[in-house]
Amino acid sequence: MFSPEGPSLRELAVQALSSVERGYDLLAPKFDHTPFRTPDAVLDAVGSLLRRTGPYDAGLDLCCGTGAGAGVLAQVCRERVIGVDFSAGMLDVARKQAGPTGPPVSWVRADARALPFAPSFDLVVSFGAFGHFLPGELPWLFAQVRSVLRPGGAFAFPLVAPPRPGSPGYWTLLGFDTVMRVRNALWRPPFVMYYRAFRLGDVRRELTEAGFRVELHALPEFGRRPDGSPRVRLVMARLPEPPRSPR
Incomplete structure (x- = not known):
């Protein structure tokens, strides 16, 4: 699963016993050599589809990590790109x-549940970050995304x-x-990372x-699964377009 440049078992153990923020600070230098980084094939496929649904001016990479998603935005946005994450190391x-x-790219440290943007x-x-949010947090998270989008914008x-x-x-x-739930029941601070909750x-x-x-x-x-359903989808959530002024 890990390349030779990736973290050792000892490093992973230390990270897993840390908070989410501290764990990613420690993992950051080797993150791109782990399976947790979104594969280039997924990034390329998403970028290809977004190029067909644009154009876009300003883009935000939510929970940007080491910036892979910001690289996709730089290909489809014309004016500016911002990556936001709460890990200073990432x-x-x-x-x-x-x-x-590409357009100017800037990086902002902030929690996705309290975005500091108009x-x-x-x-x-966003790529691969939703396992770090409990199901009960999704309404607030999606409300935050809505709050930073212009009318007609897309998530x-x-x-x-x-x-x-x-x-x-x-x-x-x-x-x-199961291991993560047992770990969080026995150890503090918690490390929220549940792959089956989203x-x-x-x-x-x-x-x-x-x-x-x-x-x-x-x-x-x-491709598709034996039942015909897609193996990977792009979820595109759009806000209503602004009302047109009468002529």
Whole structure:
């Protein structure tokens, strides 16, 4: 799972016994060499679809980590890109890796549940961060995203289909979530990271209640499951367009 440049077992153990913020500060220098970093294939597929749904002016990468999603935004946004994360260590790596081309990119340390921005973005993206939010936090999180989007703006993120019950992937995720729940019951501070808690049905409902119109786009690069459903979707949640002034 990890490349030779990735963290050692000892480093992972120390990170897992830390808070989420401190754990990612420690992991940041080696994060891009772990399976937790969104694969380039997913980033490329999302970027390809977003280029067809634009154009966009200003973009926000929510929970940006080391900046992979900001790189996608730099390809589809014309004016500016901001990456926001609460880990200072991840932001330090993102600053060092930022590409020299495209619109200006800046990095802001903040909690996604208390975004310090006006409604000035046309597009918000997020990659692989939702396991760090408990289901009860989604309404507030989605309300925060809505608060920084201009009318007609979009919130986009990829969502992988859950593994079938009884499959090796199913038992792997169930085992991981169980270990994390036991860890959090016995150790403080908690480390919230639950891969099975972010379900499409719940997400659609909460986005709709937050005022978004939800669209689902299959990412054909990843094929379909035996039942015909996409293996990976892009969830595109849009705000209503501003009313047109009468002529």
